[in-house]
Amino acid sequence: MIYFDHAATCPMSEKAIDTMTALLKEGYGNPSSQHRLGREAKNALEGARLDVAELFGLSMKNVLFTGSGTEADNIAIMSAYKNRKQSPGHMITTAMEHEAVLKCAEALEKEGVAVTFIAPDKNGVVRAEDILAAVREDTFLVSVMAVNNEVGSLQPLDKIKEGLPESVHFHVDAVQAAGHRPADTYAFADTVAMSGHKFYGPKGVGIFLTRKELEPVIYGGGQERGIRSGTENVPGICAMVEALKEAEARREEDAEHIGHLTSRLREGLAEIDGVTLTVPAADGRITHAMVEGISRDVLLYQLDRRGFALSGGSACQAGAATKSHVLEAMGVDQRNRAPMRLSLGRENTMDEVEAFLNALREIIEGKRS
Structure with missing residues (x-):
């Protein structure tokens, strides 16, 4: 995983x-x-x-x-x-x-x-x-x-x-x-x-x-x-x-490593049709995006099947059917869009980031076919 x-x-x-x-x-x-x-x-x-x-x-x-x-x-x-x-x-x-x-x-x-x-x-x-x-x-x-x-x-x-x-x-x-x-x-x-x-x-x-x-x-x-x-x-x-x-x-060392991975992750997400980054780069560990035309539960399930653990938002709201109060406060349109939060750590690698981007592309392309 x-x-x-x-x-x-x-x-x-x-x-x-x-x-x-x-x-x-x-x-x-x-x-x-x-x-x-x-x-x-x-x-x-x-x-x-x-x-x-x-x-x-x-x-x-x-x-x-x-x-x-x-x-x-x-x-x-x-x-x-x-x-x-x-x-x-x-x-x-x-x-x-x-x-x-x-x-x-x-x-x-x-x-x-x-x-x-x-x-x-x-x-x-x-x-x-x-x-x-x-x-x-x-x-x-x-x-x-x-x-x-x-x-x-x-x-x-x-x-x-x-x-x-x-x-x-x-x-x-x-x-x-x-x-x-x-x-x-x-x-x-x-x-x-x-x-x-x-x-x-x-x-x-x-x-x-x-x-x-x-x-x-x-x-x-x-x-x-x-x-x-x-x-x-x-x-x-x-x-x-x-x-x-x-x-x-090791904070500075970790920040540099995770920041490098996150930059590539955000770059890759921006290149995928139907995926929109929610905010500009802020905290180096957290990347949030919205995926068009798919539900949160389906997206997370498909990613989990492919061996990726991530969330659709706050862990405290996992499984909740309600909309995100954070996205609502920001004015983000949540209709027919899946929220996706990726938060990286010191043990993650660039190969894992690339594998995730490939998996997400596969899911989105499969949904359209």
Whole structure:
């Protein structure tokens, strides 16, 4: 199987697998326990926290571990809501965020919070001016993703941050950016959400950076500074951090390799009649295109039969019959067209790209015959 779905999840790196396996076998102590096994687990946990803090130039107290990027997004939004100065308050986000943000916004609307959803342009980019113009006296939160998980568009986070009042909590969903883009393009926000399996770590663990004082969201034994209680997944956390360190160490090398493959992929797609690239080149890993005259499910099935794994959009919407909210916000015509998201990784090759282009041509030509 040729894997072109890294934006959904990455295969775990060997370093991450080795780290996780060793701790599953020998590091099974509860980090809150006082005996030797507990202390060893605690040392491993805090060592991982220190590594993350050093990667991002933060103090260890600014690094929390979560169960996912979704959980990190929820913590940021719901904590900001609890900390708001005026009730019911106002938040700003974009119309093309991940459901982890949009569902929180919808939940807060039911509590009386006014929510402004900023629409992107046709290339999937929101204007910083539109975000800043929407700020009100009672605005407590602005939440904008760094890299769109469906089409790969990059958002002007630095311009947004520069124009925001200090009183407004600025949250960034960096799930598709962490380990792939320079930290200084997203990690300056008040809170930042990341997910381990997007940069070759395990599923079920995430990283949450915070420069804000937060209110508890998950109550219990007081782990993770009392913000997110619950016994920590030490093997998963340590494996995730090893994967992140590796991703950061080889980020430029990977970006050059993947960028080279993506350039050829986009060039080849543009040459196929009936295929339209959705946005100009943005994030080097993600390419989105629309294929005329075929349904998404049929296209993905035909590609799967030929040994190619990719998606029709966000992994969280897989199997959903509804249209993509991202493409809808961008004004993309989705009638009788199949969306196709290809996200490449460090292990992919040029031969695989060429094989995919040939397979897609075969499917489209077969459909017309």
